[in-house]
Amino acid sequence: MTTSAFDRVIGYESVKKELKLLCDVWKNSGKYERLGGKPPHGLLLHGDPGLGKTLFATCLIEECGLPSITVRKDRANGAFLDELRLAFDEAKEKAPAILLLDDLDKFTNDVSENNRDADEYVTVQTEMDATANCGVFVVATVNDRWKLPESLLRAGRFDVEIELATPSLKDTEKIIRHYLAGKGFDLDQADLKEFAGIMVENSCADIESVVNQATIYAVYDGRDRVTKDDLIRACLRKFFNAPEGGDSYSALTRSQTAYHEAAHAIVADVLEPGSVNLISIKATDGKVGGTVSFRNDPDYFHRMIYQENRVRAILAGKAVTEMVFGEIDVGSKSDVNRAIRVVERFRDDFSAYGFANIVHQWTPEAVKADAHRRMTEILEDYYRETKKILADHRPYLDAVAKALLEKETLLGCDLARIRQTVEG
Numbered sequence: 001m002t003t004s005a006f007d008r009v010i011g012y013e014s015v016k017k018e019l020k021l022l023c024d025v026w027k028n029s030g031k032y033e034r035l036g037g038k039p040p041h042g043l044l045l046h047g048d049p050g051l052g053k054t055l056f057a058t059c060l061i062e063e064c065g066l067p068s069i070t071v072r073k074d075r076a077n078g079a080f081l082d083e084l085r086l087a088f089d090e091a092k093e094k095a096p097a098i099l100l101l102d103d104l105d106k107f108t109n110d111v112s113e114n115n116r117d118a119d120e121y122v123t124v125q126t127e128m129d130a131t132a133n134c135g136v137f138v139v140a141t142v143n144d145r146w147k148l149p150e151s152l153l154r155a156g157r158f159d160v161e162i163e164l165a166t167p168s169l170k171d172t173e174k175i176i177r178h179y180l181a182g183k184g185f186d187l188d189q190a191d192l193k194e195f196a197g198i199m200v201e202n203s204c205a206d207i208e209s210v211v212n213q214a215t216i217y218a219v220y221d222g223r224d225r226v227t228k229d230d231l232i233r234a235c236l237r238k239f240f241n242a243p244e245g246g247d248s249y250s251a252l253t254r255s256q257t258a259y260h261e262a263a264h265a266i267v268a269d270v271l272e273p274g275s276v277n278l279i280s281i282k283a284t285d286g287k288v289g290g291t292v293s294f295r296n297d298p299d300y301f302h303r304m305i306y307q308e309n310r311v312r313a314i315l316a317g318k319a320v321t322e323m324v325f326g327e328i329d330v331g332s333k334s335d336v337n338r339a340i341r342v343v344e345r346f347r348d349d350f351s352a353y354g355f356a357n358i359v360h361q362w363t364p365e366a367v368k369a370d371a372h373r374r375m376t377e378i379l380e381d382y383y384r385e386t387k388k389i390l391a392d393h394r395p396y397l398d399a400v401a402k403a404l405l406e407k408e409t410l411l412g413c414d415l416a417r418i419r420q421t422v423e424g
Contacts, residue, residue: 005058012052050203051166067096068098069091071083071102077109091136098139105147138158185225232411257331260321262320273416276293279410294313323387
């Protein structure tokens, strides 16, 4: 079986495909030139920190097998400009060769809006133009492409741009398995799906950090294998800032918290079975409260129904406190504000309540008042629907709240088992 330098990268198949094509063009430019094709002069890899941009660049260089020079800013401005020019000269002498400009957006210390005219960027532009047809191929990695001048990004300089996004759900599963290898614990597929749902939309570095923290917990406790509980503990610490110490609030507050979080999860699960990854009543951010991690349907941002379901689930914490304890939920402020923001998006971005109700900066005050009144009515409708779901599934709600009080944290698969037991 043929091996590739890109085998070191987990997932990102579409990105690998693009980079392999680029490798072939750079290695075998002659066969493309027969039809008048020109090899791209530069490649820009951009995306958030921790996504593996430098790893991709390194694999690309290795796969191409061409001489390479790497430049990172590690000296004062004047000396660094000289280093930049010398690097381009060296690449020209070794051509065909690849010049890697790692963290290009950090080449200048100027963080103002005027940094696009920085000497470092001007030098890169000048040198790229001077080596445009000399077999020098430039690869640059950046966290923030918008810090770069548009003139540097035009065709003839960085002809190819590839954005690295956070790993997909499937890639997240693969990454978790990779970092768990050799730790004495192999997640079954159901649990793996839950943890991937919690960790998705985070970088590979974040996922590695969670597994490493779970490993630390296992070793500190004198065990030679990582457990599911270690991973849950590490996820709560990393993504929800749940403290290690015990909770100090009263039994009543703890019970209200359990029902609050259970209600969020129950409504979400009833409307979209399997949409909850994790529920916990461990305090987050040092405050009384807990958390629910939802799993978005792939069409979440393309269909309003899924976002409406989320509004209903968000309002469930407030609703259940009134239903079960007969009190106003004083901890629901953030939930209510979040629901309002989503419904405002329905009104203003989706025109869901008619064009006459769209609110913009220039909308007359009288129209704003009518639009706000209409939005409030819609929120009340969602709230009534939420209460009915909770009332119709009260045994399920009670069972989940009880389990949370006993275990503090449940995964989506635990939720499914409870529902099967209670509702059949």
